[in-house]
Amino acid sequence: MERKPYLMSAVIGNSRLLASLGKRAELERLFWPRIDTPQNIGRNWLGLAIDGQPRTSWFHEDQWQSHQYYLPDSAVLVTVLQGSENSIKAEITDFAVPGRDLLVRHLQVTNTGAADQRLRLLLFSQLQIGEYGRYHTTIFRPQAEALWQFKQNYHFLWAADRPAQQFQCGGAMMNADNGQLSPVMHAMATDGAMAWDLGLLAPGHSNAITIFLSLGPSYELALAQLEKAREEGYAALLAATRSYWKGYLAQAKPVQTGDERLDALYRRSLIVFSLMTDAEHGSMIAAPEFDEDFTRCGGYAYCWGRDAAFITYAIDRAGYKEAAARFYRWAAKAQNADGSWEQRYYLDGAIAPNWGLQIDETGSVLWGMWQHYALYRERAFLAEMWPSFKKGAEFLINFRDAETGLPQPSFDLWEERCGEHTYSAVAVWAGLMAAADAATTLGYQEEAERWRQAAEELGQRIQEKLWHPGYNRFLRGVKLCVNREEYQWRTGQGEKGVILPGERGQMIYCLQEDAVVDVSLLGLTVPFAFLPPDDPRVEATAQAVEQFLTSPRVGGIKRYENDHYIGGNPWILCTLWLAQYHGARGNYQRAKELLYWAVDHQTATGLLPEQVDRETGQPAWVVPLTWSHAMLVLTVLDLLEKGQF
Structure with missing residues (x-):
């Protein structure tokens, strides 16, 4: 598949599915049955066949000028398109229906010209179900007036609130581009297309059509959902969706x-x-994925303890108590047996691709658990989290460098360098203090004293090892791991370094001080309140x-x-x-x-x-x-x- 754009204009979803759209309402990505994976869209185009024009005018093309906005306080997206090479205005309203695996795309098309125009709407759908381009089937079902695309237990039904005028299964792109589909009803193919007649529009007149995408683990379930949506109709589905978001914000x-x-x-x-x-599961992603092939980064549709510490704290303080508690229950299940958390996870708790241990994650999750308790003072929650506090704190105590007293080298919060970082050390301090506070509250005095003492010792080492009077600021870290070439060059410039033996006999090249100014040094105060x-x-x-x-x-x-x-x-x-x-x-x-x-x-x-x-x-x-x-x-x-x- 061709690489999709990195930068998206909008997202819609309902916590069951997530769609990313471009500025002309291009449906670029669709994540289902989870919002992290898989991404199922190859190409998805909407356009108009206009009598007298040689090819379909696809909305994603540059000839359409766009204006895009959300309906207030909702996840309902409106895209207004005006053709620069035709006299057509199209308004597309996109949303996911809460609690259902259902996407709604409503179009109102208006003739802004001075003469009558006959129009047809075309949909071209090429899927990569499960992020895989093989073993697909596309079928047109006349009894359902739907294009059925499926593989294994992923079933996609495209349909409208009226019968299709044309359809084609397989090899449909060229014909769709020409505006004339060939009525192939069945193909072992990833693509298909449909066309609907919008009639002859007089100047100033409009016609509206609603397209549904119903998803399900079987054809029968997807069809039942589609039929229900058709019965309810666009206006009712829109009203229910807007009401849902109004209720969500009211909480x-x-x-x-x-x-x-x-x-x-x-x-x-x-x-x-x-x-x-x-x-x-209650876990959250850093962002909708946009770089699936890791061309410029390592991907974003994962759950990090680092991001989650800030996000869940915001969710908590905004008043969504149960949403925050659900995340921490998920985190407790995802925690390793040794008490640590991995760098990042899929939303079901499976470990995701990563670079290695990032110690601030473990400290941050423990800190966040305590912040949740501190806001609501629900002892039952604290007791439920106690095993996670205990395992996490014991891991942090044992993960210390005997020489510096700081946490052992791990990746920094930006996941770009390995060393003993100020931000990471402060996050560990905050995690230990949180665990000590939890132990005190629950009556585990022995653990409380041991963890608090460890936190105090760490705090002293942070101030001794990481404050640099010569620079008049805290260092970003110490024992910064670099490759041999960088080590030789920088020590040749006068920086202090040390070569340490690795566990397998390899040499580890470390610079003794990392003096780069980094915004994460603000973590000394915000959010961890170390100083x-x-x-x-x-x-x-x-x-x-x-x-x-x-x-x-x-x-x-x-x-x-x-x-x-x-x-x-x-x-x-x-x-x-x-x-x-x-x-x-x-x-x-x-x-x-x-x-x-x-x-x-x-x-x-x-x-x-x-x-x-x-x-x-x-x-x-x-x-x-x-x-x-x-x-x-x-x-x-x-x-x-x-x-x-």
Whole structure:
């Protein structure tokens, strides 16, 4: 299959399925039966055959100008298209029906010209069911007026609220492009097409049609769902979907800042949390997948303890208590027998592709469990999580470097370098303190004393080993692992290094100090509260973050000095991390400036990307990034609680 676009414009879903769409309502990706995997769409095109024109005018083509938005406070997407080479306006409304494996695509087509126009709507569907391009079957079922595409227990039914005028199974792309399908009813093929007559439209007149995609583990179940949808009709399904999202938002803590643009983005963030959370397990993905072949990154449709610590804390503070508790119950099941958590997981708890151990994950999950208890004080939850606290804390105690007293080398939170990192050490400290607090609350005094003592010892080592008076800031880390060539070059420039023997006799080349300024150093205060925000050392470190990491042309904060990932852009979450620090320090004006920088760099559909292009200020890379939305929610709540709105 050809590579799909990285940057998406919008997402729709219902925690059972997730779809990513382009700016002209191109259905680029469809994740089902889970929102992390598999992705089942190869090509999916909608277009109009217009009498007198030689080929189908596909909506994804450049001749269509588009405007896209969500209906307020919902996951219902509207795309308005106007043809530049024809006199047609099309409005497409897309949504997933809550609680069902059902996608609805409603089109209203209007003749904006001065003469009558005869139109037909075409759908071309090429699937890669289960992310695999073989062993598919496509059948047209006349009794159901549906195109049935299936493989094994994945069944897709495409149909409309009226009979099809034409259909074709297999080899349909060329004919669909020409606007005339050949009535092949059955093919062992990945593709098929359908066409519906929209009639002769007089100037200013419209016609509407609703297309359904019903998915199921069998033809019978998918068909029953399709028939029910047809019986209910578009208007009822839309009303039920909008009502669902209204009810979902009503469960949250009321937030009113006095700025509707900010409030709307806050509410949109809450919707993103739901879309990115798995209905069955309660785990969440970092973002909808967009780089399936790992061409420029290692993928995003996985659950990280790192992201989840921030996301679930935001979910918790926004008032979605049960959603947060479900995540921690999932985390307890996913935890390794030795007490650690892997770097990332599929949403069912299976280990996902990864680089290796990332120790801050284990500390962060334990910290988050305690934050949930601290918000709601439900002792039963704490008792339920006790085995995870105990296993996790014991793992962290044993995962110490005898020489430095810090956690042993592991990957940093950006998963780019191995060493003993300040952020990771502080996350471990927070995890141990959380476990000690849980033990005290539940009456396990022996464990509480041992874990608290270990945390205090670690805290002392952090301050001894990672604060650097010469730089007047905390180091990013120590014992930074590099390859031999980099080691030789950097030690030749005067940096201190050490060569250590590995477990299998190999040589490990380490630089003794990693002095790069990194936004994650704010973790000393936010969110882990290892040191107070007015500690002079924290203040000096935060000043270095702002000085060295502010992007000069468009503003915003980068991850770290000389970051080259996707061009070294400022990140939404990094900018909001600094905003949270300034809010904690009482620098409210600066906190708001950084907050509104993020608001100003949302996408046209009100989603927060991972990065903002350092030259153009346009969204870059991932849309939406759940962690970005979590930081927005946390920043707003922090400032609200301090009476700053």
